Amino acid sequence: MSVTPLELAKVAATAANEKKVEDLVLIDVSGSSDICDYFLICTAANNRLADSVIDEIEEKVGINCAEKPISIEGREDKTWILMDYGAVLINVFLPEQRDYYRLDKLWGDAPCVALDLD
Template sequence: MAVTPFELARIAAVAADDKKAKDILVLDLSDQTDVCDYFVICTGDNARMADSIVDEIREKIRKNTGLSPLSTEGREGLKWILVDYGSVVVHVFQPEVRDYYRLERLWEDAPRVDVGLEA
């Protein structure tokens, strides 16, 4: 099933929201870099929650698109888990690590995308 990068990012964001991720942010990087089209960034309160968010994202994307990630990194420590789908890269952080790396500030010129989540 063909899915656009935006649709993939939206599915990931909704899945993260379903697992009560906080501060979900989708950045459109399509005009900023050739690495990917979208970053989905979110926070889980602790290791168990971050792991659960990643599982939900992977499951919802597989169920809705048939896609599996190209790679998943960071599941050992669960402080920053990166799930790479090529056109979309999902970052699931624990709060202190997100505050430290501040990806949204690094990519502050990238447009924030509304994917229809409740505020």
């Protein structure tokens, strides 16, 4: 099964949304980054939720896209966890770290992708 980076990002966004994250944003950086095509950024209210979000994303992307993350960084501290799927980087922040790093502002010129999540 082969999925596009956008499809993978949307599956991950849906999984994160099911865990009740806040400020979920998908940014298309394909026109301005050599690192990846999409950044998925969200905020988890606490460490336990951040850990749960990562598990949910890993499970749903594995089931629906047959993909595993290349790496997961920051899982020990659970204040900023980065999941690397190659063309898609998923960032799960706690509120304080999200405010501090402001990745969505850093990539503010890149277009956001509508997610249509309920």
